[in-house]
Amino acid sequence: MSVRSAAHVIPRWIGGGPYDAFDIDPLNRSPWPLMNGMYAFRVARQLGPLPRSWPVPGHRLLEGVPTLSSDLFPAIRQGKVTVKPAIERLAGHQVCFVDGTRESIDHIIWATGYEISLPFLSSNIVSPRGREFPLYRRIVPPGLASLFFAGFVDAPGGLLPVVETQAGWIAAVLVGRLSLPPLEQMWAAIDRSERRTRVRFPEEAASSVRCDPHAHRRLLRSDLRRARWRLCRRRDAGPLQGERSEPSPTW
Secondary structure, eight states: OBOSSOOOEEOSEETTEETTTTOSTTGGGSOHHHHHHHHHHHHHHHHOSOOTTSOOOSSOTTSSOOEEOSSHHHHHHTTSSOOBOOEEEEETTEEEETTSOEEEOSOOOOOOOOOOOOTTSOTTTOOOBTTBOOOBTTTBOTTOTTOOOSSOOBOSSOSHHHHHHHHHHHHHHHTTSSOOOOHHHHHHHHHHOOHHHHHHOTTSOTTBSBOOHHHHHHHHHHHHHHHHHHHHHHHHTOOOTTOOOOOOOOO
16 A cells, blocks of 8 residues: 555544534534544544654644545554555556555555546636645535535535535525625635634645545535524514515424
8 A cells, every 4th residue: 555645544433423413513623723623532442553654744633634444553453454655656567655665556556536527618618627626615616606516525424414405505596585696705715714624734725625524524614604693683573665565484
C-alpha cells in the first residue's frame, strides 16, 4: 500500500456502535479543538497505537478526509499489508519508491480520486475545474437561477441527510418562499463558505465541493427560517392594497 500523504484512520465501529453515532446536534456544534480531542481519544482507544510504518498525519483527526477502516491497522500489524511511501517511477515489473526501495508488483490499483465532469451540459453554462464547482449554497450556479444541483458535495458521513435538506431549500425557491440574492451576493457567499468548513478543511478552495455537512445543512435551514419569518411578518401585516390574502403555507 503506497501512501503518498498521511491520513488519519477511523474505525467503522467505536465502542460497539457506528463511528458517527455521536455526530449529532448539539455535540457537533462543540468547539473545534474539543471535538477533535474527543474523537481522537475514542479512536485511539479503539485502534490502539499507530503501526510504526504508518506515516503520522500533520493535521488533526477531523481535518481532511480520513480513511474509514477497522481492518487496515490489524492487517498492517499482522504483516498482511506492507506500507510503502509514494511511487517515484515504474521499471518494468518493479515499482521504485521515493525512499529508494524497489518491489516486484503484479498489479497496481490507482486510487487517484476524481474530477467533476458534466458532459451533458455545455461548458458555457457551468464549467467545474477539478474539485472546484462554485455554487451558491452549493446548489445554484451564479447567474442561473433556474438550474439546481443536489448532492454535489464531498462531505464526510452520509450524503442523504444533505440531499434531503437541499431538496427542501430548492422547493422553497421554486415556490417563491425563498428568494435568491443578486449575483454579487451569490459570489460573496461562495467566497465566504461555511465557517466550520473553512476551519475543518483549511487547504481547500472556497469553491471546493468538500464541506462540513452539518455546517452546510445549518446554513440552509437558517435560510428557510429567515424566509419563514419574513413570510409571517408579511402575513401579520395583512394584504396590501389590491393584494389578495393567501392561506398560510405548511412548512
